[in-house]
Amino acid sequence: MTARAAAGVLLGGAGRQASRRADHGVRGLASASAAREAPAEERCRLLVVGGGTGGCALAARFSRALGPGQVVVLEPADTHYYQPMFTLVGGGVKPLSASRRPMRQVLPARAKWIQDAAAAFRPEEDLVVTAGGRRLRYDYLIVAMGLQLRFEDVPGLREALALPGSGVGSNYSPLHVEKTWAALRELREGKALFTFPNTPIKCAGAPQKILYLADDHLRRAGRRDAVRLHYHTSLADIFGVKHYANALWPIVKERDIHVALRSELVEVKAEQKQAVFRDLDHPERRTTLEYSFLHATPPQGPPDALRECAALADPASGYLAVDRATLRHARFRNVFGVGDCTNVPTSKTAAAVAAQSAVVHAGLAAAMRGRESATSGYDGYTSCPLVTARGRCVLAEFDFDGQPLETFPLDQRRERWTMYQVKATFMPILYWHLMLRGYWGGPRPMRKILHLGMCR
Ligand SMILES: Cc1cc2nc3c(=O)[nH]c(=O)nc-3n(C[C@H](O)[C@H](O)[C@H](O)COP(=O)(O)OP(=O)(O)OC[C@H]3O[C@@H](n4cnc5c(N)ncnc54)[C@H](O)[C@@H]3O)c2cc1C
Known part of the structure; x- marks a missing residue:
């Protein structure tokens, strides 16, 4: 598999259209190599679909x-990517190589790795059919296949990302994240645009973290006065949780950043360097802006194989339908889900995956023994380290109801150097050495200790 195909597979999922296949490569690639020697049927105790953050940990x-x-x-x-580092790669703080490891190195040696993609789920038969034609039967199934990036839903965006010197990048894909920093380095004047699409996305803070890193870079380079920064978000507020949104508004005001709410990127005209936005409250109103730099966050959705399985998917969203407290499928009791591919109503992050993996572990281990899980259910814990400059970060942590669930006994709404160190130095170590090895189930025990037990 080429590095390009591997990267596309990881973050894009299996595509239906030929154009998407060229970028993501799952079906064509898997069928080319695996179909030749695919055995008729294999059986296992536990099948984990997806070896990303959640799949690897479980x-x-x-x-x-x-x-x-x-x-x-x-x-x-x-290739396995530590995606939270993409923010720092796009911001010129870390190289892309620091975010990746060979898949073979991170998957557990005691598990059998089949390098192929799920093409169809048949939960009535406890069966997954792969793109390469394998038939995998399981006693228990964990679906951990992440979500699908949909760059193609914005006409012109793929072309703009492919055009050398276009000034367009996206931290959301390892194929495009280095273009962000390359374009920022070249940025001398004009308008820099940053977008947030009209779909649920992973790490809802990432579209604005790169905005702040760009601001910081331009100030250090002495070019900030020549560049206007515009943040266009489909949301009705700068951040989905009021507690932290209230802390972010003064930051964008102080840094002279223009924020357009309920504004969605609907087209990119790469040759003219123009971006077209739609006003979500008045869909007939469109605005065309010229740009020197564009950071695009693509629309995102459930993986095709999941969305196409009506028995497993939530009919409204297409994501895996699970109970939000147990992460177990309501109808197929031997099926659990974790992470971005589920319909759990919380912000999709690796931090959420950590907390969810502890719940899935307890629930599935109990199910294997014919019991119900004794541990408390998932409370929606998720976290977003909002990097506001090199060396500064607001560490947002909250639950299903948007209530703060903060680990440290201090006001985490304030920009802090210590929280930046947590994000840039401590979390990658935690990820590679504890989380992927299944030893990290979220910060709840640490939170209890640091708050002397006076917290949830
Ligand atoms: C720019 C950016 C910044 C982020 N910042 C943060 C942050 O600061 N903090 C934080 O906690 N989170 C952050 N995240 C989010 C975090 O990385 C994800 O939420 C997390 O990795 C999701 O884990 P997952 O296991 O659900 O999916 P993934 O880790 O994406 O894994 C899914 C796996 O499934 C595989 N797959 C896809 N299709 C198939 C198929 N058909 N069959 C089999 N396997 C398949 C993929 O190849 C992949 O390996 C960020 C993400 C991005 C992009």
């Missing part, structure tokens, strides 16, 4: 408990 937990060969991970990509 495969590690269960392969340790169940022993060698009992857990199969179905994962097409040969």
Whole structure:
């Protein structure tokens, strides 16, 4: 698999259209290599679909408990990315190489890795059919296949990202994140646009983190006065949680950043360097802006294979339908979900995956013993380290109701150097060494200790 195909697979999922296949490569690639020697049918105790953040962490937990060969991970990509680092890569703080490791190195040695993609789910038969034609039967299934980036939903965006020197980048894909920093370095004057699409996305803070890093870079380079910064978001507020939105408004005002709410990017005209926005409250109103730099956050949605399985998917969103407290499927009790591919109503982050993985581990281990889980359910815990400059960060942590669930006994709404160190230095170590090995289930125990037990 080429690095380009691997990157596309990881973050884009399997595509239906030929153009998307060229970028993401799942079906064509898997069928080319795997179909030749695909055995008729294989069986396992636990099948984990997806070897990203959640799949890798849960495969590690269960392969340790169940022993060698009992857990199969179905994962097409040969590279694993620590995606939260993309913000710092796009902002010129870290190289892309710091965010990636070979998949073989991070998947647990006791699990069997099948390098192929799920093409169809048949939960009535406890069966997953792969793009390469394998038929995988399971006793239990964990769906951890992330979400699908939909760059193609914005006409002209793919072309703009492919055009050298276009001034367009996107931190959302390893294929495009380095273009962000390359374009920022070249930015001398004019308008810089940053967008947030009209769909749920992973890490809802990331579209504005790069805005602040761009502001910081331009100030250090002495060019800030020559560049106007515009943040166009489909949301009705600068951030979905009021507690933190109230802290972010003074920051954008102080830095002279123009914010357009309920404004969606609907077209990019790469040759003219123009971006077209739609006013979501008055859809007939469109505004065309010229840009020197554009950071685009693509629309995002459920993976095709999941959306196409009516028995598993939430009919409204197409994401895996699970109970929000147990992450277990209501109808197929041997199916659990974790992370971005589920319909759990919380912000889609690796931090949420950590807390969810502890709940799934407890629930599935109990189910394997024929019992109900004794641990408390998932409370929606998620976190977003809102990097507001190099060396500054507001660490947002909250639950299903948008109520703060903060780890540290200090006001996390304030920009702090310590929180930036947590984001840039501590979290990557935690991710590679504890989380992917199944030893990190979120900060709840730490929160209890630091708050002397006086918290949830
Ligand atoms: C720019 C950016 C910044 C972010 N910042 C933060 C942050 O600061 N903090 C934070 O907590 N989170 C952050 N996140 C979000 C976080 O990275 C994701 O929420 C998290 O990685 C989701 O984990 P997952 O296991 O659900 O999906 P993923 O880690 O995306 O894994 C999904 C896996 O499924 C595989 N797959 C896809 N299709 C198939 C198929 N058909 N069959 C089998 N396998 C398949 C993929 O190849 C992939 O390996 C950020 C993300 C981005 C892009």
